[in-house]
Amino acid sequence: MHATICNMIIDLVHNSIEAGATEITLKIEEKDSNLSVVIEDNGRGMNAETLTKAMDPFYTDGQKHKHRKVGLGLAFLYQTVEMTHGTVAIRSQEGEGTTVRFNLDPSHIDLPEFGNFAQAAVAMISHGFEGDLTIEHSVNKKSYTANKAELIEVLGDLSEMESLILLKQFIEENEKDILDCEAIFPVIHPEIRNQQSTIGNFNERWAIYGKNDT
Amino acid sequence: MAKMTLEDLRKLREGKKAEMTQRDSSDKSARIIIGMGTCGIAAGAKEAFDAFLDELSSHNVTDTKIAQTGCMGLCFSEPTVEVEVPGMPRVIYGNVDDKVARRIVKEHIIGKALVSDHIFDKPAADIIK
Numbered sequence A: 001m002h003a004t005i006c007n008m009i010i011d012l013v014h015n016s017i018e019a020g021a022t023e024i025t026l027k028i029e030e031k032d033s034n035l036s037v038v039i040e041d042n043g044r045g046m047n048a049e050t051l052t053k054a055m056d057p058f059y060t061d062g063q064k065h066k067h068r069k070v071g072l073g074l075a076f077l078y079q080t081v082e083m084t085h086g087t088v089a090i091r092s093q094e095g096e097g098t099t100v101r102f103n104l105d106p107s108h109i110d111l112p113e114f115g116n117f118a119q120a121a122v123a124m125i126s127h128g129f130e131g132d133l134t135i136e137h138s139v140n141k142k143s144y145t146a147n148k149a150e151l152i153e154v155l156g157d158l159s160e161m162e163s164l165i166l167l168k169q170f171i172e173e174n175e176k177d178i179l180d181c182e183a184i185f186p187v188i189h190p191e192i193r194n195q196q197s198t199i200g201n202f203n204e205r206w207a208i209y210g211k212n213d214t
Numbered sequence B: 001m002a003k004m005t006l007e008d009l010r011k012l013r014e015g016k017k018a019e020m021t022q023r024d025s026s027d028k029s030a031r032i033i034i035g036m037g038t039c040g041i042a043a044g045a046k047e048a049f050d051a052f053l054d055e056l057s058s059h060n061v062t063d064t065k066i067a068q069t070g071c072m073g074l075c076f077s078e079p080t081v082e083v084e085v086p087g088m089p090r091v092i093y094g095n096v097d098d099k100v101a102r103r104i105v106k107e108h109i110i111g112k113a114l115v116s117d118h119i120f121d122k123p124a125a126d127i128i129k
């Protein structure tokens, strides 16, 4: 299983890239009681038979990995959903595209930590595939959107260090902005923090982003 | 905290461009390719990517490109990273975690010396141009 939700998300976006998608949308909505993720692509899609197989853990198309005969990406997703009583739905139409949608309970004790989404977003946006990617990330009422084509228009080639540094700065600033929990929880009493794991989680993530501030 | 907009980003970019001196064409720059297959991701390829970015920028090395690729077929040594520095053999490193990524920047890209204990593969000397 992937150690973080972010790694799982990158992996699913890579499925879309590997399906030849030219348009990918990733929508992440974090609320205190629910984490919702939708990945929509216009890649080659799957027919009913492949879709059934793909939802079986360990199916792979037989081409991606020379030395490995099992596909792990969707299996990891199903495992996480099952373990934490979440929900998952995949809709796919051959030649049209695929939508993967899942919901997880942020307070479930077995849920892997969310991970560093700024790192994940920089890696996904700067991945050199021919196609566009739009990321929408919201935490409670705050959100931001990052679109690959627009960012390339502003920054140029995203494999260049100069562009990457600015891309990272842009994503981190926007992540900080939506994770800014001070506005929501001005003073967090230690006792309350311990009772509410979601708030603890907020703080931890805030600390990660805050570190780069100096 | 105010949100950073695309327009802010554009201004930053233009500021950087103005202070940049004219540089040689890009074929002189080093290239890092990170394997981002499922096992690469599971083994920490994203963290390695971030470590490269961080270490390169903290040493002001800006003439390097970072690219990503899918499966390199080397799950057992993920994260795998290919490094190409002009004038040096192309090398594939295995088990590149945050620390190793930072060493590759300091020793290989800046210091021009291979990080021998993490080399997974390098082409035979006679096929190097």
Ligand SMILES: Nc1ncnc2c1ncn2[C@@H]1O[C@H](COP(=O)(O)OP(=O)(O)OP(=O)(O)O)[C@@H](O)[C@H]1O
Residues within 6 Å of the ligand: A011, A015, A016, A019, A041, A043, A044, A045, A046, A050, A054, A058, A059, A060, A061, A062, A064, A070, A071, A072, A073, A074, A075, A097, A098, B037, B038, B039
């Ligand atoms: N977005 C998608 N569009 C089209 N086909 C898909 C998509 N996602 C998954 N598939 C199909 O389902 C199969 C299984 O996917 P899964 O992610 O589990 O394994 P994999 O991608 O083959 O290998 P791994 O994820 O381990 O690299 C894929 O090989 C592909 O045929």
Ligand code: FES
Residues within 6 Å of the ligand: A064, A065, A066, A067, A068, B036, B037, B038, B039, B040, B070, B071, B072, B073, B074, B075, B078
């Ligand atoms: S990603 Fe590891 S074998 Fe393909």
Ligand SMILES: [Mg+2]
Residues within 6 Å of the ligand: A011, A014, A015, A071, A072, A073, A074, B038
């Ligand atoms: Mg996959």
